[in-house]
Amino acid sequence: MADVDNTPVMEETFETTEEPVNTGAGVAGAAKFIDPETGEPMYKWPVDEKHRCKVLKPWRFDRPHHRAFFYAWSSFFFAFFGWFALSPLLVNIGKFSPDIGISEKEDRVTSNIIGVAGTILMRFIIGPVADRWGPRWAQAGLLCVFSIPAYLVGTAQNFAMFCTARFFIGMLGGTFVVTQYWTSIMFAKNIVGSANATSAGWGNLGGGVTNALMPQFVNLMEAFGLDYNMAWRVAMVIPATFTLVIGLLLFFFSDDCPDGNYRFLIMSGQKYATNPWVSFGRAALNPRSWVLHLTYATCFGVELVMNGNLASYFQTSFGLDEGTAGLIASLFGLMNLFARSLGGITSDFGSSRWGMTGRLIVFFVTEIMEGLMLLTFSRMTVLGAAIPTLILFSIFVQMAEGATFGVVPFVDPRYTGGISGIVGAGGNVGAVLLNLLIRNVSPTSDAFLYLSFVVLGVSFFVLLLIWPFKIENTMDAPEQPAKVIIEESDEDVAEVHVSG
Numbered sequence: 394m395a396d397v398d399n400t401p402v403m404e405e406t407f408e409t410t411e412e413p414v415n416t417g418a419g420v421a422g423a424a425k426f427i428d429p430e431t432g433e434p435m436y437k438w439p440v441d442e443k444h445r446c447k448v449l450k451p452w453r454f455d456r457p458h459h460r461a462f463f464y465a466w467s468s469f470f471f472a473f474f475g476w477f478a479l480s481p482l483l484v485n486i487g488k489f490s491p492d493i494g495i496s497e498k499e500d501r502v503t504s505n506i507i508g509v510a511g512t513i514l515m516r517f518i519i520g521p522v523a524d525r526w527g528p529r530w531a532q533a534g535l536l537c538v539f540s541i542p543a544y545l546v547g548t549a550q551n552f553a554m555f556c557t558a559r560f561f562i563g564m565l566g567g568t569f570v571v572t573q574y575w576t577s578i579m580f581a582k583n584i585v586g587s588a589n590a591t592s593a594g595w596g597n598l599g600g601g602v603t604n605a606l607m608p609q610f611v612n613l614m615e616a617f618g619l620d621y622n623m624a625w626r627v628a629m630v631i632p633a634t635f636t637l638v639i640g641l642l643l644f645f646f647s648d649d650c651p652d653g654n655y656r657f658l659i660m661s662g663q664k665y666a667t668n669p670w671v672s673f674g675r676a677a678l679n680p681r682s683w684v685l686h687l688t689y690a691t692c693f694g695v696e697l698v699m700n701g702n703l704a705s706y707f708q709t710s711f712g713l714d715e716g717t718a719g720l721i722a723s724l725f726g727l728m729n730l731f732a733r734s735l736g737g738i739t740s741d742f743g744s745s746r747w748g749m750t751g752r753l754i755v756f757f758v759t760e761i762m763e764g765l766m767l768l769t770f771s772r773m774t775v776l777g778a779a780i781p782t783l784i785l786f787s788i789f790v791q792m793a794e795g796a797t798f799g800v801v802p803f804v805d806p807r808y809t810g811g812i813s814g815i816v817g818a819g820g821n822v823g824a825v826l827l828n829l830l831i832r833n834v835s836p837t838s839d840a841f842l843y844l845s846f847v848v849l850g851v852s853f854f855v856l857l858l859i860w861p862f863k864i865e866n867t868m869d870a871p872e873q874p875a876k877v878i879i880e881e882s883d884e885d886v887a888e889v890h891v892s893g
Contacts, residue, residue, distance in 0.1 A: 436651070444651035445581040449588050457648040461528075461579045462592060464643035468532050469572040469596025471639045472565040474603045475543045475632035476512075479559065480505065481604045481704040481719040482611060482625050489621035494552035498705070502832040505701035507556045509824040511563030516821060519567040520574065520676070520814025521669030527655030528575040529644055532568055536640025539564040543633035547626030565636065570817040572596055574810045577802040578650050583741065585802050586752070590737020590795030594729040597791070600700040601726020603632070608719045667808075676811030681804050684857050685797060685812075686819035688756075691851040692763060692793035694823020695844065698831060699725050699790075701824075703783075706837050711776050721780060728787040735788075736795025749803065750859065756796040757855040763789040764849035771841035800858070 437455050439447045446458035453459040479486070483504065487496035495501050515535070523531040539561060546558035572592050580588040610631055614624035649655045658664035676682050703722035707713050713721070736759060743751025766786035773779035797816065804812045827844055834840035 440651065441581040443581075445579060445585075446651070447581040447583055449580060449584050449591070451591060457651050457653075458579045460647050461575055462588065464532075464639075464647045465528075465572045465575040466592040466595040468536060468639050468643050469568045469593065470599040470602075471632070471635045472536060472568040473596055473599030475540070475636045476508070476562060476565045477600050477700050478543070478603050478607050478629060478632045479508070479546070479562075479625075480701045481607050481715065481722065484705050484708050485611075485621060485715050486625055490625070492550055493555050495555070498709075498835075498837075499832055500552070501705060502702070502828055504556055504559055506825050506828045506832070508559040508563045508701070509566065509697050509821050509828070511560040512566030512821040513818050513825070515564045515567035516570050516814050516818035517673070518814070520570045520810040520812070520817070521667075521672040522810075523571050523574045524667045524672040524808065524810035525655075525669040527649035528571045528578075529647060529649050529654065532571040532575070533640045533644035535565060535568050535571070536636050536643075540633045540637040540640070543629060543636060547629045566821060567817075569593065569596065569820075570810070570813045573798055573801065573813045573817065577809045577813070582802075583745075586737040586741040586744070586795070586799030587734060588737070589798040589802070590740070591734040593798060594731070594733025594737075594791055594795060597696065597729040597733060597794075598726060600696070601723040601729065603723075604700070604704055604719045604726060605723035607632075608716045612716070672808045672811040673814070675805060675808045676815050679805055679812070681858060682812055682815045684854055685801060685804070685816040686822070687854055688760065688851060689794070689797050689816050689819035690823025690826070691848045692760065692790055692797065693817075693820030694827055695763070695767070695848060696725075696790050696794070697820060697824035698827045698844070699787075701828065702831055702837065710837065711779070721783075724780065724784055725787040728784060729791050732788040732791035733795040736792030737799050738795075739792065740796045740799030744799070749800075752796070752799050753855060753858050756793070756800060756858075757852060759789055759793040759796050760852035760855060761849065763793050764845050764852060767841060767848060768845035771838050771845060 436444065436446070436458070438450070438458065441447060449462070450459060451462065454463055483495055483501045486493055487501065495504055519531055519535065542558045542561035543565075546555065546562065549555040549558055573589050576588040576592045577585055607628065610628040611621070611624045614627050615621065619627060650658075652658060652663065655664060659666050699722075703725055704715070704718045707718035707721050708715065711718075736755070739755045739759075740752045743755045745751070747754070763786070766782065766789050770779065770782045770786045773782050798813075801812055801816055802809055827847070830844060830847075831837060831840045834843060
């Protein structure tokens with residue numbers, strides 16, 4: 394038994410103005426540079442004691458930190474693109490593919506519910522999987538395996554086949570958990586909020602892009618002489634192929650963590666093999682996980698509801714055609730280009746001034762503003778007023794999401810994957826439940842109004858993270874490391890117990 398310091402530290406390590414030299418040293422698969430004089434690992438940018446990068450330069454492609462950042466957001470982007478590729482097409486699929494059976498609003502919403510329901514189970518599972526086998530295996534596995542139903546959905550001949558395909562396509566949503574886990578272990582405490590928010594925000598951007606582009610891809614297929622019934626089926630090959638290719642690229646050209654790949658680090662004894670069941674159990678027993686699960690249901694869950702329903706809403710409520718409605722609906726997702734990052738940056742700023750309390754204040758304010766802007770949007774009856782209101786509403790939705798994952802990495806750093814899985818699943822649980830509200834309340838504008846009341850009410854649960862759970866004592870105290878006792882089982886799996 395040994396005492397191991399397992400809490401993130403923020404002491405300065407070393408910086409070098411010299412170009413790092415890749416000596417090829419270290420375990421196989423490690424993407425680290427070695428100082429030939431000291432034998433210490435070197436990185437192009439300043440790092441903390443756990444080799445997590447202390448700066449974020451999104452335009453860089455340096456290995457390991459910024460390469461991982463690029464693949465984290467781009468893989469989620471294409472997963473999101475494929476996940477919601479059918480949403481802007483549903484109205485016309487109902488018209489021109491009557492065998493699918495989604496001509497009524499209730500059927501379209503049911504299809505959307507099934508499309509996000511598949512992600513719930515996967516988000517619970519994939520976090521502990523990433524803890525154990527690393528983000529590369531987890532992310533590549535999701536993208537490659539669940540590109541298959543994206544290819545096959547075009548063969549659907551009835552409602553059951555269509556919804557079954559959407560259920561398994563929805564598994565792609567699990568990539569979000571891996572994205573957040575990956576950036577959490579690659580970037581240091583001072584910048585992790587911005588890194589998490591930017592990677593997730595740029596990934597979520599796929600939801601806006603797919604609303605804009607999928608109708609155009611269908612139009613392209615029609616230009617080649619296909620009727621609409623065949624055009625949408627062939628067009629689905631495009632997002633499926635994007636998903637498969639990015640999965641293969643990230644697997645072969647990125648790293649699990651700053652020191653290399655989990656497999657080789659475990660084999661060389663530099664890292665313990667985390668038991669995924671212990672990871673999930675530890676995360677599930679932490680009440681903060683479930684508070685964040687609930688609050689994330691009313692920000693990311695709301696985003697999923699909007700991604701699935703806005704195009705149809707603008708078509709039916711404002712009389713727009715599919716292409717125009719899709720372009721306007723895409724504005725909601727396109728705010729991810731900066732808004733989620735803004736939430737993470739604001740969270741980091743709040744932390745620099747007031748510690749964890751600053752992060753939670755930012756979180757609370759953005760959730761409240763999200764609810765107020767949704768309420769305002771639900772009352773808009775003029776298109777010229779609805780569009781700017783939609784944009785403001787979207788900005789606060791994305792900021793609330795960014796602020797959420799500005800908090801997540803501090804809940805229990807050793808089990809960030811498990812925590813991220815539970816919190817991330819909250820978005821999909823929220824999407825399922827809130828879509829039921831959309832389905833059963835007419836007109837849709839009134840459903841949006843009631844949804845705003847839900848968001849405003851849940852916002853106050855953020856205050857539970859200040860009291861009674863005293864979150865500031867466990868998330869924002871790196872100066873007092875926890876003592877972690879590691880006991881090896883017969884299978885050499887580390888089980889972890891925190892001692893005071």
